[in-house]
Amino acid sequence: MNFTLLKEFFAGFLRTRRIGRHFRRLALLDSLPQTDAGGIGRELPQTLSHSLVEAAHSDPAALLFRLDSHSDGLSQAQADQVRERTGPNEIEHEKPLSWRQHLWLSYRNPFNLLLTLLALVSFLTDDMKATTVIGTMVVLSTLLRFWQEARASKAADALKALVSNTASVLRPGQVRAAEVPIVQLVPGDVIHLSAGDMIPADCRVLGAKDLFVAQAAMTGESMPVEKFATQRDASVVNPVALDNLLFMGTNVVSGAATAVVLATGNATYFGALAARVTATDRAPTAFQSGVNTVSWLLIRFMAVMAPLVLFINGYTKGDWMEALLFALSIAVGLTPEMLPMIVTSTLAKGAVILSRRKVIVKRLDAIQNFGAMDVLCTDKTGTLTQDRIFLARHVDVWGEEADEVLDMAYLNSYYQTGLKNLLDVAVLEHAEVHRELQPARNYRKVDEIPFDFNRRRMSVVVSERDDHHELICKGAVDEILAVCTQVRHGDQTEALTPQLLARIRQVTDDLNEEGLRVVAVAMKEVPPTQDTYGVADECGLTLTGYVAFLDPPKESTAAALKALAQHGVAVKVLTGDNGRVTAKICREVGLEQQGLLLGDDIERMDDAELAAAVETHNVFARLSPAHKERIVRRLKAGGHVVGFMGDGINDAPALRAADIGISVDTAVDIAKEAADIILLEKSLMVLEEGVLEGRRTFANMLKYIKMTASSNFGNVFSVLVASAFIPFLPMLPMHLLVQNLLYDVSQIAVPFDNVDDELLRRPQHWQPGEVGRFMVFFGPISSVFDITTFALMWFVFGANTPAHQTLFQSGWFVVGLLTQTLVVHMIRTPKIPFLQSRASAPLMAMTALIMAIGIFLPMGPLAHYFKLQALPPLYFALLPLILLAYVALTQAMKGFYVRRYGWQ
Template identity: 70%
Template sequence: MQFDFLKPALLAFLHKGLSIRQFRQLAILDFLRGAAVGKEMPRQQAERVRALSLLTADAVLDRLGSHEQGLTEQEADNQRERFGPNEVVQEQPLSWQAHLWLCYRNPFNVLLTLLAVISYLTEDATATLVIGAMVVISTLLRFVQEKRSNGAADRLKEMVSNTATVLRRESDATVPADTQRRFDMPPRPHDARKTEIAIKQLVPGDIVVLSAGDMIPADLRVLAAKDLFVSQAALTGESLPVEKFATQHDPSVTHPLALENLCFMGANVVSGTATAVIVATGNHTYFGALAERVTAQDRTPTQFQAGVNKVSWVLIRFMLVMAPLVLLINGFTKGDWLEAALFALSIAVGLTPEMLPMIVTSTLAKGAVVLSRKQVIVKRLDAIQNFGAMDILCTDKTGTLTQDRIVLERHTDAFGTVEDGVLEMAYLNSYHQTGLKNLLDVAVLEHVELNKTLDIAGNYRKVDEIPFDFARRRMSVVVSEHDEHHLLICKGALEEVLAVCTHVRHGASVQPLSAGLLAQIRTITAGLNQEGLRVVAVATRELPPVRHSYGVGDEAELVLVGYIAFLDPPKETTAPALRALHAHGVEVKVLTGDNELVTLKVCKEVGLPVKGLLLGSDTEAMDDARLAAAAETTTVFAKLSPVQKERLVRVLRDRGHVVGFLGDGINDAPALRAADIGISVDSAVDIAKEAADIILLEKSLMVLEAGVIEGRRTFANMLKYIKMTASSNFGNVFSVLVASAFLPFLPMLPMHLLVQNLLYDISQIAIPFDHVDPESLTRPQRWNPDELGRFMVFFGPISSIFDIATYGLMFFVFHANSAAHQTLFQSGWFIEGLLSQTLVVHMIRTRKLPFIQSRAAWPLLAMGLTIASIGIFLPMGPLAHYFKLQALPWSYFPWLAAILLAYMALTQGMKGFYARRYGWQ
């Protein structure tokens, strides 16, 4: 079968730095756009899904062996044993054999293997052994480190795993045979219990309870729904949510995604509530069937990985030019083409940063573990670099700048007089709503005064509910008292509630809502806002008890009865955290759906300077270019919709900023996906946690500031290795070219180069544990491959100067100037080359004076000292003849010390010149 439908997604996968989740979504979307009906999944599966949509709810449950009160624990265990976990195959970890092969399979190891084969064919057993050891050590180091890293990452991700609400029966005996199935009513206590379980534990037949903010955890058949709107953008690309029902109205529909009573894994609930039964899990879902056809298993390169890959390929291309050049020079000047070929291949290996994947992985893993100790869980290791590169943080107000502990401060009528009747109406609304309960509802229900003085919930029966959505910004419940009348109670944002009010209650009378009263109401509520209180309006409407189903259209001709006002005090840690973020080059912008007066009051209290204010309505009047320019100089954005938040994040990114977004609600999910780094909290709704790259176990900007610093530290250590390796390798090539052109013998044997390269690479393993200078953490750090090329040109040739000085020392002072004395020459350069490479680690790791002003961490110091000792021991000890080396006269070492000190002095001087001209990253 041809996979042309995957080409656009694969291009994005390779070049745009999308996440693996976005890659799969693009692949599916492109497939759906180009495929005929039924080809997206096996036809048998498509027909089964359609058949389930046409059955009654009872028939669906019978076919799945389920019950209206859900499965028992034993039934769920049996189903799980039969169908396996609810996971898609691409998300499962590789087997150890596949992982080991992946660790081996890179251009660097292939070159080493080729060189080992050539050495074996030429009966050079020592070279074969050394090269083979390089391959084995490099592969095993990466395998072990990645295994540990992946295990640590998995354990961290398990701490924030998403869950679903399911019904569980205690036993079969609790289900009466004549029980009428009513999915639109909550389960009776003796019938079933609601429980939260991990999404991967779900099985076919589980009854799932859905509300706004939930992910669709598997393929579901809807049994009952109330104003259920589902976003299928991840599957179809449709920007608008679609409504789902308990029945399929048009039986002629055949496309699975068009079926009205089916929801598919990968979608999420925008508003409303529903009860549904799982019909398929894991690879048997619609999403899983498509994912199985995408054979690519590699993770998508992030911006940093793309930069690392770019550097690797620059070095490989450099190698492909220089290795043949070395071959030709040595072949023509020495006459031994086989030896010249082996030497050229050794040079090629020396130029390849074969430890780079392992260094990057171990550094990221260490960063993730350190962050976990600071209450920051990294879902995707590569996100750490974006954390350090972030220069703008967009955050909501509630729970971030404030304590996330909202208290009900005041309840008044429309004219500001304390009124218990308003509190009663708000209580009934919050008590009976089954959708997404926010902090305002919790504050109402937990109000101490209300719990002591009111006992009205038992007098009312819930009739229906009109769930909240972010377009209306209000929600309503309909209750009945002794079935005498129906009372619609609406609660929501002031302007949105006023839009559907025609009257206002004043004492015992009801007055028409005139323009004068509207102005008076807005003055009263503005005063509450200026006190830092968030105002929620409450309105009612009496209806005859003739219906049992109500909709948005019934939110009309309401009577405004008053307000409930909430206080969310600022956190004590917010002000110092904002100062710390500012000091580290991160600008904080507040993006909130709340009132601008409340937001400005909070910003003033926490000491956040407000350079400008824009409302959601203001942003709608601007095109992207104007909005981007305005966003640069604006601090507070208030009364925003989810789409407006997403757009602001996107235009800031288009201006070249690395943007982080901190949010925890369903309205934050689009912005979380649009940001360079999405940040959420463990208490967030499922769709927000799924969209985020970083999860905070504590919703605090202080925690976030610690994460930013650790991200920069991690990035800085990775950059050290890349700079060291690139500049050192670049200098070695010049040294080899000079030596090859003028010496009557090879400056080093292939085996010497390989051993030197192996020892140097081992010394770099400790880099992830190194310290980072404080000044390197004060500003965002971005990947800049072009800067690396300049760095190579400035610092690489310095080592060549002292390599050439070593040539002169061995050639003229110690008279190693003929083939008969080449072993002495090679031993001298072997030690100098290895020690200078090891020393450059400490020179380049800091802008300061090494060992004095900035000292490396003890693991890096210990590793460097160990490798230097081994490098000296090999020629000077009893193993010298095995490596075709020989002991050097003791008079060599004072010369060596002088060369190394001069090398340090010149490198330090170049650092000062380079930093003054180009800066020091």
């Protein structure tokens, strides 16, 4: 047995509800009342609403003074003092449970309550042995779960620390803003915000440039709202309608700002609203619904069969109290008390293994969704490609080398303060341009017009001399051409005619065909008469040329795509990039293009047309965030289990819409918050490993469910037959409980079992109806050999009177336990067990141990204590024949079942 893996597993044991508590901010936001901006403010406490309005209308200097802060922020010592008073920046539902609450939750489940009832009945009937056995089961189950979840809480905190978000905080005397964990923010901290940042607390804007914030989760407003440093309308008293307030849980779409923190944790707008609603889990996933369906199938089966056993035994034996105890024991035996633990431990084991492979699982159910995924939607940059873009060409409008174009692109990237993407980084790597231009000495920044996903361009305005300003704009070719009226070639400038436009498009198309990503550069000179510029100023520009970038494909991409295809996962590329570049990269990595669809095409499609198109196309380019989300939703509506991998602001809606959202640790805050899985390495190879681990996890869970369902059905059928024809109980309640306990213990190693390669080749989905059919097919097989054992004990060994019932019960106890344990190996694979498919060492060892204990109990010194007795030698001569016949019949039935229904 791999004790290192066992130790690591228990250390990393994570339950879905506990770990979900740490990452539920967005889920909670989704559950908040969605009203218009005018209505939601009335749900705030009056004191909080008043303080927010007062802060919004205060003079910045007075506000900072009231917060004991300064324009350059709090010192570390001041921040620590404030934190002692206000506490960490967390909302209340994220705080850990007390140990008493945790212990109660560990105990409180229907199965423990049922066992407790049975123990109480045993105690009242003076059956202290049964009381002790049942009580021990309850105590051990509760304490084990309590211990595992306490360890899980620490593991969850460690995982959370790995993906926790930070804020850029000003500290006096520091040149650069410090990256501080959001949880450490305090009122009075001055922070920098830029595109992609989550708003970490309630803040007042001190300075802003084209700041747009998405606060739909708070107010229901579908469009981002612009925020300013001042409140324009002094009569506004609704906090969310104020121009200069930012709220925890919203996010910056574009622009930049400096803001002071007003409130943190429970004192925030978000905290006040969160206190008014219950933090609930997400809507049940297909995985959760499948587990619940199977659980209730078994519980309903128990609810029907236990009263039937009570009636038959009470009527035929005349001892209703003993019949009641026996029926309750049957109820316990039928109760899938190990199902929650097996499911959770299997998921936890998968999370531990994935963590070794640089995959952090935020939500345990996502592991099974990994295995069920049959469509993976992914971006192009950094996934198919190396995510290491370098500047390959800088050319004029006709494709000839031009240093002037590189100079303008450099100034644009150097002076912009928004989210610098990889293209900007590639431009800024040209240190020789910096030395030549010396921007700090020769240029002065006047203003900037930040990038947004609708314009797909950004501009800076610089002053080289005092007699004019230069507006330098770079962005997507089509969007730049839309605001250009002239073209410059060398020293010549001419009007942009349709003929020139066609020639320009030919040049850019040729660059795209080479696999280069083309960014156009344009400019215009304007008089130095204004200090503030906006989108309206992006007009009448002169196209000067292009900077072209190369992002080579990853060497591992082709192999990863091939592996995913072999495992039944279709890969679809969703990108905002140029269609030609995307198609070229797809060809290079071996992704056979089944059709290219552009964002403009999607815009013209209704849902029915798009639903058909997403089935036949696998490359989608020039997409907006709304397009990506819409594609994912259409795929889900078509019956697919969809994964989406993204790391940008524009990926957040699709990440939330997908069955499994996948992001990376270097992603923007909002993308990491929306994801279910965080990759520490942006690689499709890592995803392939996750898919396989998800399928192993699902296969092992399904093994236990099938074993439990078929064994329970067979046992109850055998009990009904024995109760109807035998003048004593075929097994005492204690025997049933001990047998059930031993069988459950043998299942503990199921999460560590091997899985046949054939079961990993295709996505696995929950099919609750399959469980019922499987139960009916395989359950009665064990009953055949139970009845054979009854006949053997009755006719061969003479155990046919109440005086010899202990011998009868001992004989069935051993056969019942051994066949139940053997079924683990029979049902874990459609192949021939032990020969074509071998269980893992932990499972082999555990089942062998339980079988040995099952034989030892009636034959050893504890037999009297358990009301058993030693069996004759002839019994053990016949026992192997019974077991071999059981194995042979089960294998024959498996062959018939696989041919007719297949094997999941």
